[in-house]
Amino acid sequence: MNKIEQLRKQFPILSREVNNRPLVYFDNAATTQKPEAVIERLRNYYESENSNIHRGAHFLSQMATDAYEQARKTTASFINALHPHEVVFTRGTTESINLVAHSFCKKFLKPGDEILISAMEHHSNIVPWQIACQEHQANLKVIPIDRKGELIISEYHKLLNEKTRLVAVTHVSNALGTINPVKEIIEAAHRKDIPVLVDGAQATPHMPVDVQALDCDFYCFSGHKMYGPMGIGVLYGKEKWLEQIPPYQSGGEMIKDVSFGKTTYNDLPFKFEAGTPNVAGVLGLEAAINFISETGHDTISSHETDLLQYALEGLKNFDGIRFIGTPEHRAGVISFLLGDIHPYDAGTILDKLGIAVRTGHHCVQPVLDYYNIPGTIRISFAVYNTRQEVDTFIKGLATVREMFG
Ligand code: 7TS
Numbered sequence: 001m002n003k004i005e006q007l008r009k010q011f012p013i014l015s016r017e018v019n020n021r022p023l024v025y026f027d028n029a030a031t032t033q034k035p036e037a038v039i040e041r042l043r044n045y046y047e048s049e050n051s052n053i054h055r056g057a058h059f060l061s062q063m064a065t066d067a068y069e070q071a072r073k074t075t076a077s078f079i080n081a082l083h084p085h086e087v088v089f090t091r092g093t094t095e096s097i098n099l100v101a102h103s104f105c106k107k108f109l110k111p112g113d114e115i116l117i118s119a120m121e122h123h124s125n126i127v128p129w130q131i132a133c134q135e136h137q138a139n140l141k142v143i144p145i146d147r148k149g150e151l152i153i154s155e156y157h158k159l160l161n162e163k164t165r166l167v168a169v170t171h172v173s174n175a176l177g178t179i180n181p182v183k184e185i186i187e188a189a190h191r192k193d194i195p196v197l198v199d200g201a202q203a204t205p206h207m208p209v210d211v212q213a214l215d216c217d218f219y220c221f222s223g224h225k226m227y228g229p230m231g232i233g234v235l236y237g238k239e240k241w242l243e244q245i246p247p248y249q250s251g252g253e254m255i256k257d258v259s260f261g262k263t264t265y266n267d268l269p270f271k272f273e274a275g276t277p278n279v280a281g282v283l284g285l286e287a288a289i290n291f292i293s294e295t296g297h298d299t300i301s302s303h304e305t306d307l308l309q310y311a312l313e314g315l316k317n318f319d320g321i322r323f324i325g326t327p328e329h330r331a332g333v334i335s336f337l338l339g340d341i342h343p344y345d346a347g348t349i350l351d352k353l354g355i356a357v358r359t360g361h362h363c364v365q366p367v368l369d370y371y372n373i374p375g376t377i378r379i380s381f382a383v384y385n386t387r388q389e390v391d392t393f394i395k396g397l398a399t400v401r402e403m404f405g
Helices: 003-009 036-049 059-078 093-108 127-135 153-159 182-191 239-244 279-295 297-316 343-352 365-371 387-404
Strands: 087-090 114-118 139-143 164-170 196-199 218-222 233-237 255-258 263-265 321-323 333-338 358-360 376-380
Touching: 036 059, 036 279, 059 087, 059 279, 087 093, 093 127, 093 164, 093 196, 093 218, 093 233, 114 127, 127 139, 139 153, 153 182, 164 182, 182 196, 233 239, 279 297, 297 321, 297 333, 297 387, 333 387, 343 358, 343 376, 343 387
Parallel strands: 114 139, 114 164, 164 196, 196 218
Antiparallel strands: 087 233, 218 233, 255 263, 321 333, 333 376, 358 376
16 A cells, blocks of 8 residues: 555545545645644544643643643744744634734834735635724735746835835645745845745645744644644744734733723733633644655655646646636646536536535625636645545546536
8 A cells, every 4th residue: 555545544534435426635725624633633632631821720721721832832833933822822823813913003004105916816815804993094006927827026025115014924725726835935035125925825734834944924724724723723823923923812811910990911922812712722733744744745745746737637638628817836736617508607617526625705805806707616636635636636527528518
């Protein structure tokens, strides 16, 4: 049995059938499936460790607190953060971005300032900035993309100016698969003392991320897109920023002292973790990180690159395919249209064949407006996918074409 077949055995859901066919799961950019180790970790926590953290002197509370803080250290080393307290646990990328859009902008965004995002952002890296700009009478500016689905970097340089307060860009596009040159983007912003937030939702499952090497100011990602549980995510922030910006939510845990006259806030990272946190989610995320580390980034990226090339080759020769996004540096995401067939119709037929793909706007409506299309069919890979599944998918597309073409 080869390494990938062994890996597949760790994912119970992959052996199920959908519509009487073996499941082919190609919707990994939406969420990945979970290995046994992650499922077991959640189960074990609730079965024998469950307790609230940072408050009880009793045995279980101490145990859960230690496990939670150990998971913070594991997460910090996964992205090579300088300090564990630069890792704030959130519900996911969306909440991480909202936290920065709220707290950073409250402190630093002034009327007439600008926030710079890109034309390929997920809605969750657009709308929070739009709202912040409205609240603070600031302006949202957008780095354009070209037909290949790459950022036009020369335009980025022109857009950076003394009014720019923050740049927020995605590391990897969920719709086009583009891997953006974030290091170059960060260097250029820093030359003008502008901080940069990176949306890493589609990067952490597929490639090693080193926040110190990138020198990003904020980095956001979700557990559920990298083999971990839903409802848990991370905001990495440089200590100097997290120290300066005000809390996002308030309540228990984020305070030092409370009286009716005045409250002082807790130290990092607790200042940003109001209320009872998702302890099981954090422990499940740690198990997911361990799964990625044990599998190895080399194995993950070489296998996913192989699948990407194999699928692109197969699709290239398929009549009527129009790729949406043909970037040079890309992750395992392919968006396309098939003749005049509506993506939804294609998705429905593929589903009948047990093949899960995403169809629609993928929460990137401005990208679709740019290409002047209503949606795409999108396939996205994880380490457990196989060439054989790509073959099944391409055969499925032939059925779609027979029915609608
Ligand atoms: N940023 C990017 C680049 C994403 O792809 C997504 C989710 C998010 C942010 C939001 O992440 P969340 O975990 O907070 O929801 N992307 C997708 C997708 O492509 N299909 O479903 C969700």
